[in-house]
Amino acid sequence: MKRSELIFQSIALITLAVAFILFWNFSKGVSFVENGTLFDATVTDSYSVLQENLNRMIPILLGAILFSVAIAFYLEEYLARTSWKYQIIARQIAILASIPSLLYGILGTYFFVFKTEFGSFFTHALTFVLLVLPITIQSTQRAIRGVDISVREAAYALGAKRRHVIVHHVFPHAFSTIMAGIFIAISRTLAISALIIVVYVWTEHTPQSGDPFHIPGSVIVLLLLSLLSSVLSSFLEAKTNWS
Amino acid sequence: METNNRSIETQNLSLWYGDFQALIDVSVNVPAGKITSLIGPSGCGKTTLLRCFNRVNERYGNVTTKGEIKILGKNIYDPDVSLLELRKTVGMVFQRPNPLPISVYDNILFGLRIHSPFGSLTRAKSDEIVEEALTSVFLWDDLKDKLKTRATSLQLEQQQKLCIARLLPLKPQIILMDEPCSALDAKGTLAVEELMSVLAGTYTFLIVTHNMAQARRVSSECIYMFLGELIEHRETQALFETPEHPKTADYVQMRYG
Numbered sequence: 001m002k003r004s005e006l007i008f009q010s011i012a013l014i015t016l017a018v019a020f021i022l023f024w025n026f027s028k029g030v031s032f033v034e035n036g037t038l039f040d041a042t043v044t045d046s047y048s049v050l051q052e053n054l055n056r057m058i059p060i061l062l063g064a065i066l067f068s069v070a071i072a073f074y075l076e077e078y079l080a081r082t083s084w085k086y087q088i089i090a091r092q093i094a095i096l097a098s099i100p101s102l103l104y105g106i107l108g109t110y111f112f113v114f115k116t117e118f119g120s121f122f123t124h125a126l127t128f129v130l131l132v133l134p135i136t137i138q139s140t141q142r143a144i145r146g147v148d149i150s151v152r153e154a155a156y157a158l159g160a161k162r163r164h165v166i167v168h169h170v171f172p173h174a175f176s177t178i179m180a181g182i183f184i185a186i187s188r189t190l191a192i193s194a195l196i197i198v199v200y201v202w203t204e205h206t207p208q209s210g211d212p213f214h215i216p217g218s219v220i221v222l223l224l225l226s227l228l229s230s231v232l233s234s235f236l237e238a239k240t241n242w243s
Numbered sequence: 244m245e246t247n248n249r250s251i252e253t254q255n256l257s258l259w260y261g262d263f264q265a266l267i268d269v270s271v272n273v274p275a276g277k278i279t280s281l282i283g284p285s286g287c288g289k290t291t292l293l294r295c296f297n298r299v300n301e302r303y304g305n306v307t308t309k310g311e312i313k314i315l316g317k318n319i320y321d322p323d324v325s326l327l328e329l330r331k332t333v334g335m336v337f338q339r340p341n342p343l344p345i346s347v348y349d350n351i352l353f354g355l356r357i358h359s360p361f362g363s364l365t366r367a368k369s370d371e372i373v374e375e376a377l378t379s380v381f382l383w384d385d386l387k388d389k390l391k392t393r394a395t396s397l398q399l400e401q402q403q404k405l406c407i408a409r410l411l412p413l414k415p416q417i418i419l420m421d422e423p424c425s426a427l428d429a430k431g432t433l434a435v436e437e438l439m440s441v442l443a444g445t446y447t448f449l450i451v452t453h454n455m456a457q458a459r460r461v462s463s464e465c466i467y468m469f470l471g472e473l474i475e476h477r478e479t480q481a482l483f484e485t486p487e488h489p490k491t492a493d494y495v496q497m498r499y500g
Contacts (some may be wrong), residue, residue: 082305150341157299157337158354158409159330168353169343 060128065182068133072140072178077166090141097134104131105192131192132185139181143174176236183233190226194219250275250417250447251296256310258291258300265291267471268310273464275416278439278448280462280479282455284494288471289451293419296449297333298326315416331358334410338422340402342394342409347386350394350405351376355412372412380408380438400431404438418442420450424457436461455495459483467491 071089079086104127147170155165197219251273258266266288273279281289294300295312298319312319319329331354342350351373356364373390377383382404386397394405403423410418420439424432439448439461452458458465458479465479467488475482475491486492 148341150337150339151343153299153337154341154343154406155353156302157297157330157335158357158413159327160353160357161327164357173344 061186064129064132065136067129068136068182069140069178071133072137072144073166073171075137076141076144077162077170093134093137096130097138101131101188101192102195105196128189131189135185135188136182139184140174140178143177143181144170146177147173180233180236183229183236187226187229187233190222190229194222194226197222248275249273250315251449252311252313252316253295254311254313256292256295256308256312258288258295258309259307260303261305265471266295269468269471269473271466271473271476273447273449275447276444277464278443278450278462279464279466280458281449281451281466281468282453282458282494283468283474285453286470287468289468290421292468293335293421293449293451296417296419297330297335299330299335327358331413332415333417333419334413334415336403336406336410336418336420336423339426340399340406342397342402342405344393344395346391347377347394347397347405348373348390351409351412354409358413376408376411377405379411379442380404381434382408398431400427400434403427403431403435407435407438407442415446417447417449420448422451422453425453432457455483455497467494469494 071093075086075089079089107127107130151169151173152165155169160168249272251271253269253271256266256269256271257264269288269292271292281293283289291300295308296314296319300306300308308320314329314333317324343353345353348369352364352369355372374383374387377386382401385401386392386405389397394402397405403426407418407423424435427435436457439450442448448462450458450462462479464476465482466476467474467482467486467490469490475486475488477487482491483495486495
């Protein structure tokens with residue numbers, strides 16, 4: 001299957017799923033948003049939900065992106081693949097990345113939200129970092145490895161230093177792939193947050209308006225953001241072309 | 244041959260990739276201002292030897308080198324040797340044309356920019372350098388209106404010539420070529436060979452080739468290698484017509500390889 005086809009089909013599927021959820025929710029006659037932000041029932045309109053989430057997400061997100069890109073560049077460009085440092089870090093990251101994101105979501109909810117006294121920003125950050133970093137580091141590593149060796153050789157043979165090669169060639173080349181990986185990770189995080197909230201709401205709250213499968217508005221906002229993020233990722237992935 | 248006429252000299256050069264010995268006691272003298280070709284069957288160490296001369300081999304971990312390599316009389320493993328200066332002096336052209344995926348103009352200037360202090364290259368000076376480099380490789384007429392084009396979108400022949408052109412602003416003394424024509428068609432091969440012959444007086448060329456006809460056409464001296472050892476190094480015509488070593492004879496008379 002051609003890549004463009006694949007992208008089109010996945011976007012179509014996701015859109016269909018979201019449309020179904022939206023339709024289902026509205027058809028039950030439920031107001032668009034109830035149960036407010038994540039676990040806080042005081043915020044009740046969708047704009048505030050969005051704003052609240054973005055306010056929390058953006059600083060964490062920027063920090064996480066910079067951190068993961070830096071780690072990936074350190075691993076790929078500054079460490080030999082056979083060195084013990086590379087082996088240890090890369091293996092740990094691989095293990096973390098292979099754990100299903102649901103486990104992180106439950107861990108985050110249970111441990112960070114209910115069992116500790118940390119501030120909300122900090123708990124969000126910790127969960128987010130655990131969930132997102134391994135994935136973004138790995139996708140950035142793959143993006144860096146994807147830069148054709150001939151480009152590096154050409155630059156090195158002209159006397160370029162490592163920083164020239166990274167700044168002028170590897171980074172610009174790998175940029176869209178790196179961003180695609182980051183958006184995938186964000187999309188995954190948002191989707192898993194939505195799932196956790198649904199479970200939480202279903203188990204902790206008595207059904208409102210007689211609907212046992214009530215979906216809170218924050219979930220819809222999260223799913224929409226998740227969809228947007230995957231679409232962005234697909235576009236960025238498609239943009240990466242090797243000449 | 245005069246000693247001062249030699250641009251590359253090695254003494255008992257051995258190289259290992261991990262446990263595998265890729266070069267065994269290679270001692271060679273490459274004359275200045277001429278084209279010397281390195282021939283031999285695949286895996287005989289030609290490319291490895293070539294890559295020793297600008298120390299690009301070192302980028303791959305696990306490489307051990309023993310012996311001495313002198314470029315223009317200076318041992319390149321001396322602690323005071325700057326790798327950047329070495330690579331400026333010894334340019335390299337690769338098997339597959341590998342222009343950087345930036346514009347033609349920026350390709351030519353990339354090397355110079357990283358070796359010059361920031362802001363020291365004026366626009367007028369840059370334009371002049373680009374024109375000069377492209378003219379030397381006979382590309383100026385074709386590309387003068389395409390300077391902003393991405394170099395990777397050019398024809399392969401133009402790309403390979405551009406790869407040669409981008410070395411010239413750095414004023415190298417030696418140009419190493421690793422099968423520079425293997426990705427080109429007959430016309431492209433001819434064009435690159437002609438270019439080498441024109442530039443030969445100014446630069447020393449060391450070229451790895453699988454194409455024996457090409458070695459005969461372009462080079463004045465020829466080195467035959469086999470399983471990591473240097474078997475024979477003579478004038479090209481003599482090596483092909485009256486090889487001294489039976490292994491060379493087998494190879495050049497196509498009984499082997």
